[in-house]
Amino acid sequence: MRILQLGKFYPIRGGVEKVAYDLMTGLSEQDVRCDMMCAASQGGSRIIPVNKNASVICCHTWMKAAATMISPAMIFALRKNCRNYDIIHVHHPDPMACLALLLSGYKGKVVLHWHSDIQKQKILLKLYSPLQQWLLRRADKIIGTTPVYLAESPFLRGLQKKTVCLPIGVQPMCSAPKAAEKIRNQYANKKIVFSLGRLVAYKGYCFLVEAAKYLSDDYVVLIGGTGALKDELQREIKELGIEGKVKLLGRIGDEDLPAYYGACDVFCLSSVQKTEAFGIVQIEAMSCGKPVVATNIPQSGVAWVNAHGISGLNVEPGNAEELARAIEAVTKDETAYRHYATGAANRYKELFTQERMIEKCMKIYMEL
Known part of the structure; x- marks a missing residue:
């Protein structure tokens, strides 16, 4: 299998990015080709090798607006590379990643990781809603981190047949x-x-x-x-x-x-x-x-x-x-x-x- 984790930022600063990065490293260590494509919060477009089965594909960012990285480079990068992957695993919320997937022409399997609803950015949500609805329909499987969120999110109503709970896992804190x-x-x-x-x-x-x-x-x-x-x-x-x-x-x-x-x-x-x-x-x-x-x-x-x-x-x-x-x-x-x-x-x-x-x-x- 060849997997792409899609969305959020690099370097890693938040929980969503950490989950995507940990999935990439964990799967690649089991001999699964797994890359991560995301917006670069600093610096230009570049590819950062992680190990023999994984790389982080950083896409140049124009600016950050409404907690979203505006990265046209991600659209072009995904359109160029999407056919190299059997599954694209999108981490939500990330309107930029969703737009890039829509415009990529990708025909393979899509996993949507629903980390949370968009709560604070009300205006953004109104603009993003049609794209979000497309992503929910497009996803072959929707992952939630807890059974509570999967059951209670108003955006996931009527989609329970294709949802699955995958709790976040971390390496234990090393003793010091x-x-x-x-x-x-x-x-x-x-x-x-x-x-x-x-x-x-x-x-x-x-x-x-x-x-x-x-x-x-x-x-x-x-x-x-x-x-x-x-x-x-x-x-x-x-x-x-x-x-x-x-x-x-x-x-x-x-x-x-x-x-x-x-x-x-x-x-x-x-x-x-x-x-x-x-x-x-x-x-x-x-x-x-x-x-x-x-x-x-x-x-x-x-x-x-x-x-x-x-x-x-x-x-x-x-x-x-x-x-x-x-x-x-x-x-x-x-x-x-x-x-x-x-x-x-x-x-x-x-x-x-x-x-x-x-x-x-x-x-x-x-x-x-």
Whole structure:
């Protein structure tokens, strides 16, 4: 088989791109030819060899508008190369990739990976809707990351016969005990609550900051990531007088992430909107045996990923006090903590390993 993962950006910055890249590398390591074509967020068109069976085909981008890379080069590149592939695996949402597929003249099999509905860009959605409807009809198989999202997305109604659930899988976070111990020493005698993500509205960090107000001084909240709301969150921390209980860490490099996952007692995903469709950071934390406190976002798969009462607890979105109470419940005593920690590790192994994702994706391809 020859497979093309189509869509999003390079270098890898978000969850959708990471899934496409991990599928490419995982499948290519099993002797399947699998390339990835995407818009270059910096630099011109180029081909980046990954291994003997995989390359990233980067297409020059004119500009970014409404969270979409405008890359006419992708249209020409796909039209030139599409006949080299048995299956094109499109990662949605990405209007540019959809347009390129439409104009490519490709006649082979199409897999549509429905990572999330378009939520924020309402005007873009109106313009894109006819193209999106074409893509849904064109797809031979539609993949969703959770059964909840497949069942609840209004765009997938009437298409259930060609949908299949493929949960995202990741490699386990490598242990970094010395670095983790250094962080724990920095916050000695504290229970560490860790969160990671872009500092944007749908992540609900204002509620996690407020939750610290309800936690005792035995806790410290560490938030990794950068974004537009950094200054606003810092002001909130100062106004609440909790500078000693909440720390904005800024960007954490990939090499340092295992230490923070290893050092924390509990991971918190405070997101409040359906834009958060899965929450890869949850399964990264679970791979380290860390309990998760997340939110019951309507029509999102977040609460399915974090099984309530097993791998952690899920609370009402936008409720700071409930977040705090859930964090306390998970960490209140050794018995409760061990229950959630063991549940988190087991759920990762059962559902969210990268090997499992690759194996199931291969089966989907073989059926087509």
